[in-house]
Amino acid sequence: MAIRKIRLDGDPILRKECKVVDKMTPRLQTLIEDMFDTMYDANGVGLAAPQVGILRRIVVIDVQDEHQYVLINPEIVEQDGEQTGDEGCLSLPGKVGTVTRPNHVVAKAFDENMMPITVEGEGLLARAICHELEHLDGVLYKDHVTDGLRNAEDSGEQE
Numbered sequence: 001m002a003i004r005k006i007r008l009d010g011d012p013i014l015r016k017e018c019k020v021v022d023k024m025t026p027r028l029q030t031l032i033e034d035m036f037d038t039m040y041d042a043n044g045v046g047l048a049a050p051q052v053g054i055l056r057r058i059v060v061i062d063v064q065d066e067h068q069y070v071l072i073n074p075e076i077v078e079q080d081g082e083q084t085g086d087e088g089c090l091s092l093p094g095k096v097g098t099v100t101r102p103n104h105v106v107a108k109a110f111d112e113n114m115m116p117i118t119v120e121g122e123g124l125l126a127r128a129i130c131h132e133l134e135h136l137d138g139v140l141y142k143d144h145v146t147d148g149l150r151n152a153e154d155s156g157e158q159e
């Protein structure tokens with residue numbers, strides 16, 4: 001188990017586009033394990049590879065629905081509905097901002113064995129999928145916040 005250093009807002013790596021993963025390697029398997037360790041250590045519900053300095057299209061999500069999602073080369077293929085609520089990010093610790101997201105999304109991706117998977121999410125899971133996937137294209141949630149970031153009042157979900 002290894003906790004990696006989380007890159008913070010202002011680090012140029014968070015603004016870069018990540019590369020597609022062609023095949024699973026021992027190095028990427030270790031990366032995925034470390035991403036879960038790092039996310040849990042920071043009490044997050046999601047983490048994208050660029051947040052630990054690796055420009056690959058990999059995200060991990062655990063919104064405490066008894067699934068540990070590994071999404072490789074993910075793409076949102078369907079979305080509908082709308083939810084407006086507070087969002088946070090492990091790369092912007094202690095801050096939250098209001099973001100409107102689809103309430104329901106369907107994403108296609110590959111799992112840690114490079115098997116194709118489909119993940120359907122509502123509510124928090126839909127929000128986490130949208131948030132993490134944007135990290136892969138260098139987008140941060142604060143880009144969508146129109147009324148400013150606020151200090152987090154409690155240890156709410158951070159992605």
Ligand code: ZN
Binds near residue numbers: 088089090091159
């Ligand atoms: Zn984030």
